Amino acid sequence: MRSKQPTIKEIAKRLNISVSTVSRALHDHSSIGLRTKTQVKQLAKELNYEPNQTAIFFQQRKTFTIGVILPHLAESFFSEAISGIEDVTYKNKYTVLLGQSHDDVEKEKQLVEKMKIHRVDGMLISISKNTATYEHFEMLKKANIPVVFFDRIPKVQDIHYVACNMISGTMQAVKFLLEKGHRVIGLLNGPENLFACKERQEGYVQALIKNRIKFDPSLVVNTDLSPEGNIKATKELLAHKRKVTAIVVFNDYVAMDAMHYAHQQKIKINKDVCFVSYANLPFTHYLKYCPMASVEQYPYKQGQKATEMLLELLDKNEEEAAPTNYKIILDSQLVVYNG
Incomplete structure (x- = not known):
């Protein structure tokens, strides 16, 4: 031997x-x-x-490895995004190094450091719900490791990213409910530090104003996305002094918790209170209670476009000046289940 x-x-x-x-x-x-x-x-x-791959990598100054950090692979949204990422990397002979932050900022920072040590050529990141400072991403920039963010985008300038237009999607959702005759519509939003949550609220406000309905800030309640936080936020909206007849919910997972709580309170789902959500996840069609509609955010396409963007950045010659930032914003689309 x-x-x-x-x-x-x-x-x-x-x-x-x-x-x-x-x-x-x-x-x-x-x-x-x-x-x-x-x-x-x-x-x-x-x-x-x-x-000897190590020698080849050293010669070419590349490892042909892309690091990917996302909150939860168990979520259908991010599983779909990974499929888009892997389809592009496979065609281009790159390997994916995957890490889950589990919405833990410290773990996110550790993953960034480990992937930097492993000398990934570039990174794709969807930030945790609790990420409020971005020094660990600046560290990658200093190390000349390009980063493309997708879906969950940090509130900083001069970054490369792919996202879905949550303003237009929310306006579609509110318009749908207004056309059903609802006038007291709550917004069960996510963590305030997430940029997409800001967009959701902006779309919500714009849709109300456009239809000559006064915006009531007390009808916007935030959740930390935990089951307990989701139920607490739902309870607050349902107990509002103004009788809420419809709720736009952060995503399908939060909607499940909200509808479950509402059902426990003897509220008839999509009759006494109507629900509209985001993500259009496949499993919602098989639930006993599902939202009337959900905003499609195209996770596969987000992953695909983000990877293509990153590979384009990696392929640029050293003497070729990179743009201040690349950005792709996909149009969201309301998908009606029963209405």
Whole structure:
């Protein structure tokens, strides 16, 4: 049994040719004859020779690895995004190094540091719900590791990102409910530090004003996205002095908690109180209670576009000036289930 991995030097010695000739033959260089190429490749196969990837990476100054950090892979939204990411990286012969922050800022920081140490070429990140400072991302910039954010975007300037237009999606959701005759519509929003939550509220306010309905700040309640926080926020909206007849909810997962609580209070779902959500996750169609409609955010496409953007940044020549920032904003679309 061989104790060591065969090397180019061993192949060269056995065939009595130079190391450079072996290297060129293995890479089908035009300067090497067919006979020599065949001999080299045949012996390499017999010896189970495998290229030294570390040496190749060092020579090319690339590891062909992309780091991905997201909150929860268990969520259908991020699973779909990963599918988009992997489809693009596979075609371009890159490997994905995946990490989950589980919405823990300290873990997010640790993942950034570990991926930096592993010398990833670039990173795709969807920030945790609690991320409020961004020094760990600045560290990547200083290390010349390009980053593209997707879905959950930090509130900073000069970043590359792919996101969905939550303002237009929310306006569609509110308009849908207004057309159903609802006039007291609550907004069960997520953490205030998330940029997408700000957009949701902006779309909510714009839709009300556009339809000559006064904005009532007390009808906007935030949740930390935990089951307990979701129920607490739902309880607050349902106990509002003005009788809420419809609620626009942060996403389908939060909507499930909200509808479950409402059902426990003997409230008829989508009759006494109507629910509209975000994400349009496939499993909602199989639930006993589901929102009347949900805003499609195209997670697969977000992952796909973010990866393409990152690869484009990586492919730029060193002397070629990169733009201040790349950004892609996808149009969201309200999908009506029953209405």
